[in-house]
Amino acid sequence: MTNAHTRLCLLTALLSASLASASVAAQTPGKPALKYNDMSDNTGVIKAVESGDSEALLALEKRPPSPLTALFAKAARARIGMDFQASTAAANQCIEESQKQKNMVQELACAMLKAGNELLQDHPGEWARQLNAMRTKFYPLLRQSQGQAFALSDLEKIPDYAPFLQFKDDVAIEGNSGAPWSLGIHVLKKGPLNPVSTIEPMAVEVRSGETRFDAVLDTAGLMSLLNSPTAEALGIHAIPHWISTGSGDSGLGTVPSLSIGQVTLRNVPIAVGSSGTPNVIGLGTLRQLGQVTFSSKVVVVGADAPARCQTHPLVMRSTLIGTAPKLIVPIEVNGGRVRAVLDTGFTGVLDQYGTDNPDELNGKVEQTMQITAQGPVASTYVVKSKQIGLGDASQQVAVRVRAAKSGVIYVAGLKLLDGTSAYIDFNRRVMCFGG
Numbered sequence: 001m002t003n004a005h006t007r008l009c010l011l012t013a014l015l016s017a018s019l020a021s022a023s024v025a026a027q028t029p030g031k032p033a034l035k036y037n038d039m040s041d042n043t044g045v046i047k048a049v050e051s052g053d054s055e056a057l058l059a060l061e062k063r064p065p066s067p068l069t070a071l072f073a074k075a076a077r078a079r080i081g082m083d084f085q086a087s088t089a090a091a092n093q094c095i096e097e098s099q100k101q102k103n104m105v106q107e108l109a110c111a112m113l114k115a116g117n118e119l120l121q122d123h124p125g126e127w128a129r130q131l132n133a134m135r136t137k138f139y140p141l142l143r144q145s146q147g148q149a150f151a152l153s154d155l156e157k158i159p160d161y162a163p164f165l166q167f168k169d170d171v172a173i174e175g176n177s178g179a180p181w182s183l184g185i186h187v188l189k190k191g192p193l194n195p196v197s198t199i200e201p202m203a204v205e206v207r208s209g210e211t212r213f214d215a216v217l218d219t220a221g222l223m224s225l226l227n228s229p230t231a232e233a234l235g236i237h238a239i240p241h242w243i244s245t246g247s248g249d250s251g252l253g254t255v256p257s258l259s260i261g262q263v264t265l266r267n268v269p270i271a272v273g274s275s276g277t278p279n280v281i282g283l284g285t286l287r288q289l290g291q292v293t294f295s296s297k298v299v300v301v302g303a304d305a306p307a308r309c310q311t312h313p314l315v316m317r318s319t320l321i322g323t324a325p326k327l328i329v330p331i332e333v334n335g336g337r338v339r340a341v342l343d344t345g346f347t348g349v350l351d352q353y354g355t356d357n358p359d360e361l362n363g364k365v366e367q368t369m370q371i372t373a374q375g376p377v378a379s380t381y382v383v384k385s386k387q388i389g390l391g392d393a394s395q396q397v398a399v400r401v402r403a404a405k406s407g408v409i410y411v412a413g414l415k416l417l418d419g420t421s422a423y424i425d426f427n428r429r430v431m432c433f434g435g
Contacts, residue, residue, distance in 0.1 A: 116322025
């Protein structure tokens with residue numbers, strides 16, 4: 001029996017139970033590609049990555065169903081804590097051991113996690129190269145066993161990786177040392193480089209060369225993004241058909257220089273979106289600043305944690321391949337501790353999606369417009385007053401409660417930081433509220 005045939009038989013055996021029904025859908029024309037979870041997330045590692053559940057991953061490390069699961073969980077837990085070096089090291093171990101055991105499903109999972117670490121560090125070129133290699137290596141065998149239409153949605157984020165394989169990842173930072181400095185936060189100034197008409201996000205002024213423009217500091221954004229008028233003004237020629245953003249299809253380009261306060265970043269990878277999208281400084285770029293303190297009126301870079309600020313490990317959720325990252329922070333709601341997405345690009349105070357108490361949805365129904373890839377979409381909600389605790393601070397907040405299919409998710413906006421601040425140390429990977 002040939003080695004290739006052995007690998008195919010092993011792969012078929014590994015997938016047969018979990019793909020018994022899914023493979024039919026994969027071979028049906030017009031059906032969407034499968035999610036990786038449909039294949040092999042029997043232990044819950046991928047679910048934990050997507051929800052930012054480090055406790056579940058720690059439990060799997062301590063009592064794993066197999067040594068490979070322990071390595072996968074270790075790599076995933078380091079990813080959630082934004083320790084990308086440790087995560088990649090564990091993922092490499094997982095890949096090596098999976099190859100020894102001829103476990104291609106586990107090898108693919110760890111390879112996807114490893115690639116995602118590159119994207120989260122603002123290395124889109126290396127991310128594209130690794131995902132392209134995965135499709136080249138794994139798809140032939142998967143399609144032999146599951147049908148020619150088989151595809152994984154996570155590996156189909158970009159239809160053709162070829163244009164991005166030569167993209168250079170060489171971002172560098174200058175001036176991020178010395179005394180702390182601050183930038184005032186203001187309502188985004190609309191104009192030729194920010195023709196945004198439907199939303200009024202909070203922004204700071206940044207500069208590229210001699211061109212100044214407003215940009216939203218977004219802890220819930222993957223990478224920095226420029227709208228097409230700004231990109232054109234800066235002479236950026238983007239490679240089309242990059243990852244879709246909230247406003248639709250985008251391109252991938254490089255900003256030769258981007259100055260945020262006293263820091264200048266060189267060769268910054270950016271997505272280029274539509275003209276109606278605000279310019280955004282995403283999480284990948286914000287990480288380069290080190291210590292960042294957010295409040296509703298100012299952002300401070302380089303300062304130590306405020307006094308009486310009890311730090312917590314930094315937690316981030318994302319997909320296995322590194323898209324859709326979100327910072328997760330601990331808050332209190334009516335005396336109970338919950339986790340919330342910290343979205344500094346969100347103009348509201350606190351939104352709640354889903355509820356464990358159906359009565360919360362009773363009351364006057366209000367409506368707002370949300371910007372999506374399909375354009376403005378009406379969103380309905382009910383306002384409920386709740387006591388919200390951020391560290392030592394506590395305040396009564398009008399929370400917008402929306403119906404959701406499963407679970408409860410809180411999203412905290414910049415206005416929740418009125419009278420307090422969120423301190424984030426990306427170097428030590430900790431955060432706290434206070435000051």
